Amino acid sequence: MKPSTKLLALAVLAILIALAPLVFPSSFYYRIGALIFVNGLAVTGLVILFGYAGQISLGHAGFAGIGAYATALSPGLLGVHPGIGLVLGAILSGLVAFLIGRPILRLKGHYLAVATLGFGILVFITLNNESQLTGGPDGMPVEDLGLRDLSRALGLGLSTSEVWYWFMGIVLLVGAWLAMNLFQSPTGRALRALHDSETAARTHGVDVARYKLVAFVISAVYASLAGSLQALLNRFVTPDVAGFLHSVEWVVMTVLGGAGSVIGAIFGAAILTALPQALTVFQEYEHLILGAIMMLVMIFLREGLFPSVARLVGRSA
């Protein structure tokens, strides 16, 4: 990606975020927009892990669980603002990823998939069972982040959904900008090198284990932040945030849009977040549709929707 391409991509994303509210028929759409940006943030982290470094994870919702419950629990346990809880959750997720990353990332292919999946499910089981702390399967309420009060203090007078839309839009832009910078950095080059061939990267002096770990920790922090923000947006959290299906949804969003680029993956997040809201029948057929999309995209559009569409447009132009 050339620097100009990066600026163009960020500009397009910023313009889309800024202009989308013009076509919103009701304020409900601000909420959907904010949800899209939350998922977009998590998926941006997965692009660093899948797209840049070529490592799969089926357990990143585990980090979202850590982030979400750190945010929900710290006001009660530590007496701090939920915003501090979000930061603590991100630090904790990063630490956990750092500790389990080395042994897990020695694994490849199926083994890596199953090990990460096992990690995610262990987090889910723990959140589900420690009900005196987490409320168990029923979940627990989350304190207000105070965005609405902030907007009022600034004299903006936006509704809660509107504030969240703009706040998340900015968070996503910053997240995407950081990820794109990483792509161009020496670290990004090392990640892309080990993606193509670990052996080749190693012979050129890339510390493969270290760079895989870097990608894993960064993506874990992204997932943790997304989990925290989702909890704060919903003002409620259940163990499902760490569930297997949540991990799979993020993977599908990433590969649907195209794991190779941040913009593509965010595009995938937008489609899969908006679709269930648009189709009310989606609820009943959720698994069926999700599974079918996974199979079809992987069989017919292996690079994802976005690169395939981009190539078609490029060819005709």
Add this chain to the structure above:
Amino acid sequence: MSELLQFLFSGLTVGAVYALVALGFTLIYNASGVVNFAQGEFVMIGGMTTVFLFDAGAPLWLACAGAIVVAMAVGYLLNKLAIEPARGASIVTLIIITIGASIFLRGVAQVVFGKSIHRYPAFSGEAPFVIGGATILPQSLWVLFGGAAIFVGLWLFLTRSITGKAVLATANNRLAASLVGVNTNAMMTLSFALSAAIGALAGVLATPITLTSFDVGVALALKGFAAAMLGGMGSPVGALIGGLLLGLIEALTAGYISSEYKDAAAFIVILVVLFVMPSGLFGRAATERV
């Protein structure tokens, strides 16, 4: 003592189901190099289709046979429609495809069968036998002996019949097998259908004890995978031992430590095995070709 015996009985029963799922994994993995994350759905299809046919008025034996046929058809279609078109794709792609298949089948089952939990009567009564102060259900014996029969049958098929030897040849080296006239595509299809039948049979035998619903597949697939890995990926004997061991570990965890965390046992086993001895108890160490 009788308490320990009780845990052993229940552990072996559940372990036999895991062993069958692991055996199904092994068959497909050997034939195609694909780890089929939809393996647990075959167990679910076996149990659910039996429920469905039995409730529709079919005799139990016919319902069971019908369920196995349905599962084999699903296994056949899975290979034809999803795995064959993706031949040569990367491992990550194949993982996402089989997980997609698993979620898709779960979604279909949810629409067709509904969300409730089902069971049907045990094959030979519900009155438990008492052995050494512990009890064992007649259906548990069905599971244990049924599982053993499948292992013996599969072993005879693979070592004594010409078709079975062709499957083994395909597993060992697809190119060499096709050069000596084995139809390797047909052997792949056969592996998927057989693997589906084994999974469905596990579901058919175990459902009167474990109950079934549309979403039991994922957990079973993961535990079957853990069992296959514990024993050593690709080794049928490893699948058997790994399955039984995992069942025992779970039952002992539930009995002596915490029943809430019994499901965690399988995943801790996965992680420990992967970190400490990645090739499992009976597996060969993998080598990477550059």
